[in-house]
Amino acid sequence: MGADALLEMKNITKKFFGVTALDNVNLDLRQGEILGLVGENGAGKSTLMKILSGAYPAGTYDGEIYLDGQLRTFQNKHQSEVAGIEMIYQEISLHLDLTVAENIFLGRLPSKKNFWVDWNRVYQEARLALEMVNLKVDVRKPVRSLSTSQQQLVAIAKALVRRPKILVLDEPTSALTEAETKNLLELLLKLKTDGVSCIYISHKLDEVFTIADRITVLRDGRTIAAYERQAVDPERVVEDMVGRKITNMYPKLEVTPGPEALRVEHLTVPHPLATKKNIIEDVSFTVRKGEILGLAGLVGSGRSELVNAVFGALPTRGEPAIYLEGRQVRIKNPLQAIQLGLGLVTEDRRRSGFVGTLNIRQNISLASLGKISRRGFIIPSKEMKEVGRLVRQLQIKAPSTEKSVLALSGGNQQKVVLAKWLLRDVKVLFLDEPTRGIDVGAKIEIYNLINTLAQNGVAIVMISSELPELLSMCDRFLVLAKGKIQDEFYRHEASQERVMRAATGLLA
CATH class of the missing domain: 3.40.50.300 (P-loop containing nucleotide triphosphate hydrolases)
Structure with a gap:
């Protein structure tokens, strides 16, 4: 020394x-x-x-x-x-x-x-x-x-x-x-x-x-x-x-989008503190089956509030029209959203992504209790079989599914949160900062999982503050600023400059 x-x-x-x-x-x-x-x-x-x-x-x-x-x-x-x-x-x-x-x-x-x-x-x-x-x-x-x-x-x-x-x-x-x-x-x-x-x-x-x-x-x-x-x-x-050479940081797969999965019309979300102010103002958008829709914008632009409101986790002002696979639906709370086939990976996994007092198995099956139970009682063998399949598929590194989710690394915790929604066979999945705080290797595994979901026809709405990640993984983009959509474009039209110009209100 x-x-x-x-x-x-x-x-x-x-x-x-x-x-x-x-x-x-x-x-x-x-x-x-x-x-x-x-x-x-x-x-x-x-x-x-x-x-x-x-x-x-x-x-x-x-x-x-x-x-x-x-x-x-x-x-x-x-x-x-x-x-x-x-x-x-x-x-x-x-x-x-x-x-x-x-x-x-x-x-x-x-x-x-x-x-x-x-x-x-x-x-x-x-x-x-x-x-x-x-x-x-x-x-x-x-x-x-x-x-x-x-x-x-x-x-x-x-x-x-x-x-x-x-x-x-x-x-x-x-x-x-x-x-x-x-x-x-x-x-x-x-x-x-x-x-x-x-x-x-x-x-x-x-x-x-x-x-x-x-x-x-x-x-x-x-x-x-x-x-x-x-x-x-x-x-x-x-x-x-x-411990190996990384040849492709963003392994994007080309998937031809199918028919419309979700359409949201005239969504307005009131500001939680200012009574006369809206954090989302009359926003409408669609996302198709197999499509990855990127939601870009600066912190405070309303990205998280938008997906949480559609998911029923935040109140809306008025009555937004929400259509799932062409059929109008009402979503007043997250339980209704889950029953309709929506999933949400939240921005803060420790606060709202998993339950720290439950083990890995319980967290993965938490949103699918009806699928693994009969007459109100969980069938342990079915739960273990389904959870074990997802642990192997996602390569979750844990000595046992009975271990506390808090004992896992950040990347493996994020995989547990994703596994929770995979067990439900979701139709639309909202991903809010899905790779925040996880390492390079785990990020690539998450990207591959997103690709697989898109190939299987899941409509994905992805929020990320890392622009290279968003631009590389998404098919289409919406840019939010001051609670409104400022720009919309496809992947071949995208650039960091275009995103930032729209996000900061500097559109030509």
């Missing part, structure tokens, strides 16, 4: 119930450096960082941690934070009913001499913290009222006010807009000049190659390679991550 090294993790081995999650992993971080840590879901990145943060205490793993050349052991998160290590997790862990300011200073609220909280100082310093991440919201507002991307920026501000020596970010931009991502990357580069060292975990290799000084690759719980950024290209890193 060089003289400028700040952190070294040596021969870290961690097992869960006899299964090796980390096998003699080595990682070092230099003073004032940004280290990119990459690997597929399940490679061990988060496990390694939870050891560093004290979430997995000393004694539950083998190996050593050196900080500033001294051997350190952390029994809990507090000890790690006192040592100057701050973690920002992919799953935002804020107290939703506390204010922004209270979240930022939780556990260390400034007080006056009489021990009362100095609220003026709290609010003033909270505003300064938000300025660091370029977030303009009222610090007295409850966090629950903020968007997911705003909550992520609050979590980052909370970590920065502690002035850490080491900042660990796990998929920090998965919920951020393009402008917010650019702002965060610039902030990290500024922190680097101020001497803050950073471990940056991301599946978005363009971000890693933009800011990282070095890149460490994990695969199957082992350290595969460590590179100086200038000495390696993204293709090599991807090969190291997945």
